[in-house]
Amino acid sequence: MKQNLNIEDTFIPAYQLAQFRELVSDLFQCCQERTQYQSEKFELPDAEIRCLLLFGGERYLTAKGIAYRLNVVKSRVTKIVDGLVHKDLVQRVRDPEDSRITLISLTHDGQEKMKSIRKFIDSVHVETLRQMTTDQRKTVLPSLDLLRSSMKAVKEMMV
Amino acid sequence: MKQNLNIEDTFIPAYQLAQFRELVSDLFQCCQERTQYQSEKFELPDAEIRCLLLFGGERYLTAKGIAYRLNVVKSRVTKIVDGLVHKDLVQRVRDPEDSRITLISLTHDGQEKMKSIRKFIDSVHVETLRQMTTDQRKTVLPSLDLLRSSMKAVKEMMV
DNA sequence: TTAATATAATTCACGACATGAAGCAAAATT
DNA sequence: AATTTTGCTTCATGTCGTGAATTATATTAA
Numbered sequence: 001m002k003q004n005l006n007i008e009d010t011f012i013p014a015y016q017l018a019q020f021r022e023l024v025s026d027l028f029q030c031c032q033e034r035t036q037y038q039s040e041k042f043e044l045p046d047a048e049i050r051c052l053l054l055f056g057g058e059r060y061l062t063a064k065g066i067a068y069r070l071n072v073v074k075s076r077v078t079k080i081v082d083g084l085v086h087k088d089l090v091q092r093v094r095d096p097e098d099s100r101i102t103l104i105s106l107t108h109d110g111q112e113k114m115k116s117i118r119k120f121i122d123s124v125h126v127e128t129l130r131q132m133t134t135d136q137r138k139t140v141l142p143s144l145d146l147l148r149s150s151m152k153a154v155k156e157m158m159v
Numbered sequence: 160m161k162q163n164l165n166i167e168d169t170f171i172p173a174y175q176l177a178q179f180r181e182l183v184s185d186l187f188q189c190c191q192e193r194t195q196y197q198s199e200k201f202e203l204p205d206a207e208i209r210c211l212l213l214f215g216g217e218r219y220l221t222a223k224g225i226a227y228r229l230n231v232v233k234s235r236v237t238k239i240v241d242g243l244v245h246k247d248l249v250q251r252v253r254d255p256e257d258s259r260i261t262l263i264s265l266t267h268d269g270q271e272k273m274k275s276i277r278k279f280i281d282s283v284h285v286e287t288l289r290q291m292t293t294d295q296r297k298t299v300l301p302s303l304d305l306l307r308s309s310m311k312a313v314k315e316m317m318v
Numbered sequence: 319t320t321a322a323t324a325t326a327a328t329t330c331a332c333g334a335c336a337t338g339a340a341g342c343a344a345a346a347t348t
Numbered sequence: 349a350a351t352t353t354t355g356c357t358t359c360a361t362g363t364c365g366t367g368a369a370t371t372a373t374a375t376t377a378a
Contacts (some may be wrong), residue, residue, distance in 0.1 A: 001345085010289050010293070012288045012289060012296075014371090015324075016288060016296060016300065017281060017284055017285060017288070019287060019300055019304075019367085020284050020287070020300065020303075021281070022302065023300070023303040023307060024190065024284070024303075026307050026311075026328075027186070027303065027306065027307055027310065028187065028190045028196065030307070030310040030311065030314060031187045031190075033182065034314070034317070037317055037318075039334095045333090045334055045335080046334085046335085047335065047336090049173050060354095062355080063355070063356060063357090064355065064356085072336065073280070073336075073337055073338075074192065074333075074355075074356065074357085075336090075338080075339095075356085075357070075358080075359090076336055076337075078356070078357055078358085079334095079335090079336090079355090080335095084229055093330085098344080098345070098354095098355090099343085099345085100343070100344045100345065100354065100355045100356070101344095101354095101355065101356085102356070112228070121180070122176060122180070123181050124175060124178055124313060124317070125180055125183070125319060127173050127313045128179070128306075128309045128310055128312075128313045128314065129171045129179055129309070130169050130171060131177060131308070131309035131312050131313065132305060132309055134169070136305060137171075137175060139177055139298060139302055140302045140305060140306055141175065141179065141182070143298055143299045143302035143303070144179075144182040144183075144186065144302070144303075144306070145178075145182065146291060146299055147186065147287075147294060147299055147303070148182060148186055148189070150287045150288070150290035150291055151186065151189040151287055151291070152185075153290050154283060154286045154290065155189060155192060155193070156288045157286065158193070158196055158197050158283070198363095204362085204363060204364080205363085206363075206364065206365090207362085212366070221326080221327095222326070222327060222328090223325090223326065225328085228378060231364085231365065231366085232365075232367075233326080233327065233328085234327085234329080234330090234365090234366075234367080234368095235364075235365055235366075236326070236327090237327070237328055237329080238363095238364090238365090239364095257325095257326085257373080257374070258372085258373060258374090259325065259373045259374070260325095260326060260328070260373095261326080261327070261328085291332045
């Protein structure tokens with residue numbers, strides 16, 4: 001409790017705030033640009049890529065499950081899956097147990113595409129980490145973890 | 160050069176890659192959520208908010224300049240400014256020197272809005288930094304700086 | 319000075335991303 | 349058997365963004 005109070009009172013110098021603002025904005029933009037690059041490289045809208053990437057562990061997904069994981073409404077999922085079906089990357093099958101449900105699974109092409117996208121993303125991450133020394137990585141990763149906690153804590157305050 | 164070669168050969172363990180992937184994805188999502196929250200809070204589409212925030216140093220901006228800074232095409236700027244004019248946050252005036260140019264400036268309401276958005280963003284950043292101890296901040300900020308360099312270096316490789 | 323060219327902004331047609339309301343069909347409840 | 353719930357789709361709407369064509373004003377060249 002004392003700890004908490006102490007944190008509340010902490011003064012953040014202006015230069016730190018300015019630096020942080022700049023960093024967050026730059027990092028965010030980098031992520032966005034990579035996403036865009038990815039879309040062009042794989043000739044697939046970003047939403048469809050994000051959907052494809054959900055098929056890793058499970059063989060079958062439902063529209064509802066996809067909506068939850070992509071954090072979008074169900075009607076949006078219908079559109080996304082329509083696109084992927086049209087490109088023959090994914091297929092719909094009726095659930096034999098409950099015919100309200102349509103099970104969605106990757107086609108062969110879809111699997112290949114998914115794997116190559118995964119590979120690309122991993123290579124970008126690996127290259128990024130390779131820009132650092134071993135010691136730097138051992139500092140940076142925990143720092144990011146701390147930042148994540150902090151951001152999530154603030155997010156809770158916002159809602 | 161030897162240093163460089165050394166870096167090239169660095170092996171990234173799978174657990175570090177997995178951790179990094181997770182972190183980047185989470186942090187990116189946090190930023191997106193804050194952006195969305197902001198839009199709702201200030202009842203303004205994100206693009207319009209980003210445009211408003213450009214008016215800090217300069218009193219007048221041109222469509223061309225806004226396009227450059229927002230990293231979008233000019234026709235998009237027309238739309239964004241249309242929205243802001245309609246909400247009476249911004250106004251267009253002909254450049255007396257060169258009547259091809261329309262100068263865009265904040266109205267009184269626009270200034271107020273801009274200031275309050277800035278204030279909000281700063282407060283989020285300050286709160287985030289406040290979640291950490293002074294020592295942690297002294298580690299996290301340089302780490303982010305390093306990460307930014309690394310990401311930018313990789314970006315160069317991608318293009 | 320006129321004619322050709324360059325520049326600034328806008329309009330228009332298009333596609334991606336996303337939401338929410340309304341509808342339909344198949345379970346599950348009552 | 350009738351009602352409610354569930355899973356998905358359709359449709360209307362709004363945001364974000366691009367690129368080609370157009371209009372109006374400046375600049376340059378003949």
